Amino acid sequence: MQRILNYINGEYLEPVSRGYLEGYNPALGSVYSEVPDSDERDVELAVKAAEEAFEQWSNFTQEQRSDILLRIAQGLEARMEEFALAETNDQGKPLWLSRAMDIPRAVSNLKFYANAALNLNGEFHKTDNHIFNYTLRSPIGVVGCISPWNLPLYLFTWKITPALAMGNCVIAKPSEITPMTASMLGEVCSAAGLPKGVLNIIHGLGTKVGSAITAHAKIKAISFTGGTKTGAEISRIAAPMFKKMSLELGGKNPNIIFSDCDFEKTVKISAAAAFTNQGEICLCGSRIFVQETIYEKFKISFIEEVKKRTVSDPLIQSSKLGAIASKQHFEKILSYIELAKQEGGKILLGGEAVKLEGRCVDGWFIAPTIIEGLPYDCRVNQEEIFGPVVTLVPFTTEAEVLMMANSTPYGLACTIFTENLSKAHRVAAKIESGIVWINCWLERDLRTPFGGVKQSGVGREGGFEALKFFTEEKNVCVKI
Ligand code: TXE
Numbered sequence: 318m319q320r321i322l323n324y325i326n327g328e329y330l331e332p333v334s335r336g337y338l339e340g341y342n343p344a345l346g347s348v349y350s351e352v353p354d355s356d357e358r359d360v361e362l363a364v365k366a367a368e369e370a371f372e373q374w375s376n377f378t379q380e381q382r383s384d385i386l387l388r389i390a391q392g393l394e395a396r397m398e399e400f401a402l403a404e405t406n407d408q409g410k411p412l413w414l415s416r417a418m419d420i421p422r423a424v425s426n427l428k429f430y431a432n433a434a435l436n437l438n439g440e441f442h443k444t445d446n447h448i449f450n451y452t453l454r455s456p457i458g459v460v461g462c463i464s465p466w467n468l469p470l471y472l473f474t475w476k477i478t479p480a481l482a483m484g485n486c487v488i489a490k491p492s493e494i495t496p497m498t499a500s501m502l503g504e505v506c507s508a509a510g511l512p513k514g515v516l517n518i519i520h521g522l523g524t525k526v527g528s529a530i531t532a533h534a535k536i537k538a539i540s541f542t543g544g545t546k547t548g549a550e551i552s553r554i555a556a557p558m559f560k561k562m563s564l565e566l567g568g569k570n571p572n573i574i575f576s577d578c579d580f581e582k583t584v585k586i587s588a589a590a591a592f593t594n595q596g597e598i599c600l601c602g603s604r605i606f607v608q609e610t611i612y613e614k615f616k617i618s619f620i621e622e623v624k625k626r627t628v629s630d631p632l633i634q635s636s637k638l639g640a641i642a643s644k645q646h647f648e649k650i651l652s653y654i655e656l657a658k659q660e661g662g663k664i665l666l667g668g669e670a671v672k673l674e675g676r677c678v679d680g681w682f683i684a685p686t687i688i689e690g691l692p693y694d695c696r697v698n699q700e701e702i703f704g705p706v707v708t709l710v711p712f713t714t715e716a717e718v719l720m721m722a723n724s725t726p727y728g729l730a731c732t733i734f735t736e737n738l739s740k741a742h743r744v745a746a747k748i749e750s751g752i753v754w755i756n757c758w759l760e761r762d763l764r765t766p767f768g769g770v771k772q773s774g775v776g777r778e779g780g781f782e783a784l785k786f787f788t789e790e791k792n793v794c795v796k797i
Contacts, residue, residue, distance in 0.1 A: 324503030327513030346679035370514030409640030456484030568729030572602030650704035
């Protein structure tokens with residue numbers, strides 16, 4: 318049994334309650350770790366440490382802070398294999414994916430923000446020959462970062478790094494479902510020379526630790542990624558306290574396929590967009606709209622392509638889909654498949670849990686599932702499932718597909734496949750989402766703004782946006 322501890326003031330500490338939650342390996346369906354069941358008392362200790370550390374950290378030069386972040390990146394890179402295995406055991410995703418995407422991306426986040434922070438400029442405005450204005454950006458102070466379980470270290474570092482780079486001290490809470498790699502990161506931070514108290518990692522339930530962070534008067538900003546309902550709960554508490562908030566929430570992303578697409582490429586990318594990470598990425602394209610004239614052809618090819626995506630032990634190199642992150646989420650996904658049947662959907666592929674043999678016999682696996690015959694406005698096509706389940710919906714005109722694509726309360730990402738550039742840009746302009754990919758998916762340039770509209774969130778991460786979020790701006794006007 319691996320015991321995880323909180324990382325407060327540069328030390329690994331037991332939770333004040335001395336209580337622990339059960340941490341599961343989802344591929345085995347069994348408990349393998351103990352996760353601190355922390356509460357507001359642990360958050361209080363962390364805030365004290367962060368407040369004390371702030372004076373020193375915020376007075377470091379930008380270069381000193383960036384150097385430490387780059388050393389953390391190097392430390393993480395040196396332990397890549399160990400972190401990748403830990404991520405897979407904790408989250409359920411294939412090991413090759415942790416190696417190829419999750420941990421390398423965490424390293425990139427650290428490197429990117431360390432460098433970007435050195436290049437963030439203030440503004441200068443000359444009013445006339447006697448009056449000029451300049452803007453200063455100062456760190457906010459102590460800030461909270463709350464991250465989810467689908468891309469654990471990837472999203473944890475995506476949040477804490479811009480905060481640290483700009484001179485803030487951080488109280489961070491990884492998901493209680495996948496706390497392992499964030500916990501290990503503390504060791505790397507200490508070894509890299511991050512001063513004590515600058516980063517504090519508290520483990521535990523969202524309703525205890527998450528809400529204590531949200532409600533703490535001395536935590537001035539909250540950066541959150543997770544479910545829309547949780548985002549609403551955080552806003553309910555933090556908004557009347559006038560906290561800065563960045564909320565990255567759910568998605569129900571349309572993948573729009575026109576008949577003039579590059580067919581082979583579209584089939585392959587659509588399968589990746591649907592089922593990478595078991596469909597547990599907020600950017601996955603789960604509603605696939607296909608123009609009527611190629612609908613049947615697409616359907617056949619897509620099913621063939623998805624059949625190649627084997628569900629297996631995540632430690633096996635050929636595994637394309639690993640385990641679902643938690644039992645609760647596994648049951649939620651299966652309940653949506655049942656709902657799809659009730660709503661009149663026809664299961665074209667999958668539609669059930671997969672029972673593996675050997676060490677994974679009790680693991681939580683679901684076959685990649687393709688459903689057709691559902692109206693665009695039914696619950697399965699409107700609510701976020703966040704698993705390996707997609708629907709196929711035919712359309713005839715551009716206007717019709719835009720109406721259906723924009724019909725959900727979400728607006729995170731969209732994918733468009735067409736070789737007609739004018740049409741691609743026209744549709745991109747009319748889609749209600751913060752991110753549009755044309756003839757590709759999940760191509761990420763960390764300099765670009767990332768986030769959603771409608772119930773997919775408030776604010777943007779990525780690039781200078783995230784760095785600016787973690788600062789207060791002050792304009793100074795001088796008359797000579
Ligand atoms: O996420 P939660 P859950 C979606 C997905 C999923 C649904 C619910 O549809 O099925 O959300 O998943 C912390 N105050 N996404 O319940 O609860 C929690 O401990 C403060 C989309 O697992 O939102 C964790 O650290 N914090 C998504 C984090 O919030 C609270 C990724 C996210 O957990 C809290 C994950 C509270 N009251 C789920 N309650 C995406 N968009 O990437 C929980 N938390």
